[in-house]
Amino acid sequence: xxxxxxxxxxxxxxxxxxxxxxxxxxxxxxxxxxxxxxxxxxxxxxxxxxxxxxxxxxxxxxxxxxxxxxxxxxxxxxxxxxxxxxxxxxxxxxxxxxxxxxxxxxxxxxxxxxxxxxxxxxxxxxxxxxxxxxxxxxxxxxxxxxxxxxxxxxxxxxxxxxxxxxxxxxxxxxxxxxxxxxxxxxxxxxxxxxxxxxxxxxxxxxxxxxxxxxxxxxxxxxxxxxxxxxxxxxxxxxxxxxxxxxxxxxxxxxxxxxxxxxxxxxxxxxxxxxxxxxxxxxxxxxxxxxxxxxxxxxxxxxxxxxxxxxxxxxxxxxxxxxxxxxxxxxxxxxxxxxxxxxxxxxxxxx
Numbered sequence: 042x043x044x045x046x047x048x049x050x051x052x053x054x055x056x057x058x059x060x061x062x063x064x065x066x067x068x069x070x071x072x073x074x075x076x077x078x079x080x081x082x083x084x085x086x087x088x089x090x091x092x093x094x095x096x097x098x099x100x101x102x103x104x105x106x107x108x109x110x111x112x113x114x115x116x117x118x119x120x121x122x123x124x125x126x127x128x129x130x131x132x133x134x135x136x137x138x139x140x141x142x143x144x145x146x147x148x149x150x151x152x153x154x155x156x157x158x159x160x161x162x163x164x165x166x167x168x169x170x171x172x173x174x175x176x177x178x179x180x181x182x183x184x185x186x187x188x189x190x191x192x193x194x195x196x197x198x199x200x201x202x203x204x205x206x207x208x209x210x211x212x213x214x215x216x217x218x219x220x221x222x223x224x225x226x227x228x229x230x231x232x233x234x235x236x237x238x239x240x241x242x243x244x245x246x247x248x249x250x251x252x253x254x255x256x257x258x259x260x261x262x263x264x265x266x267x268x269x270x271x272x273x274x275x276x277x278x279x280x281x282x283x284x285x286x287x288x289x290x291x292x293x294x295x296x297x298x299x300x301x302x303x304x305x306x307x308x309x310x311x312x313x314x315x316x317x318x319x320x321x322x323x324x325x326x327x328x329x330x331x332x333x334x335x336x337x338x339x340x341x342x343x344x345x346x347x348x349x350x351x352x353x354x355x356x357x358x359x360x361x362x363x364x365x366x367x368x369x370x371x372x373x374x375x376x377x378x379x380x381x382x383x384x385x386x387x388x389x390x391x
Contacts, residue, residue: 044113073301075130104134137376145173147329154335191236
């Protein structure tokens, strides 16, 4: 509301309110998923998140509304860090919060040994059900932005945008995050002088490659920035971008021994089985919290010098497993997991 008031009335105070709130939440109140809150509240001081991990961490409405606010922040600043946050929250906090029937989540539990759960078909309609219906219809509205000079490619999602005033259509083809390759094809009524600004994410620490019409360009950009390709574009011109992903950890700020594992922008979650889960305690009535007790997640033993030595790729894409532990646990992107207990924040012992 403050962001929109500033945009309509030019009220600098409300700009500062929205700007401060966004930076405070994203820097001090956010989990590895990009989500925030416990049981709809902040119960601790800024940066104190470890004690809040549980069955009601995090509320889905909060993640969705932070995406809406991020669109305003990016519209004012074109700050790539805003889109880094947006991507993280979209893939980890928002995707995977509806079941195959379209039922929605209220909370996305981040406490170890819990599971995803959803509203019942006839007996509940939560606030997060309403925002869930809205948000799943709006996943295309931030892939592209533009200014007077060019187009910003913010997200890597198969899509096409039509800039009618410029006589340009931009088509994006990709299987991201299953693949690290993104293809952009320009369709223009006539040659057009235009900048294509491609986001180079914070997680692209291994660099990447860029090709124009099949020829490698000897340029790239640093993580968390935009790579501007400015030229006269002709119909059919094609950009090919490769953004290799790698494993990295995201610890809880106030307890470095609690670590989420990420692959590129994706939070990986360990599968802990489906024991004692059934419709009676998964699909509840109006109660937004799951019944039943969590199971114990394994403690990871690792060397301090090699913090990711305990995880290795498995045979399938985006699939990993623990290694060197008492028992092996499979890891998948959080948004893909349903119907199983899981662990997001692993307890690490050196």
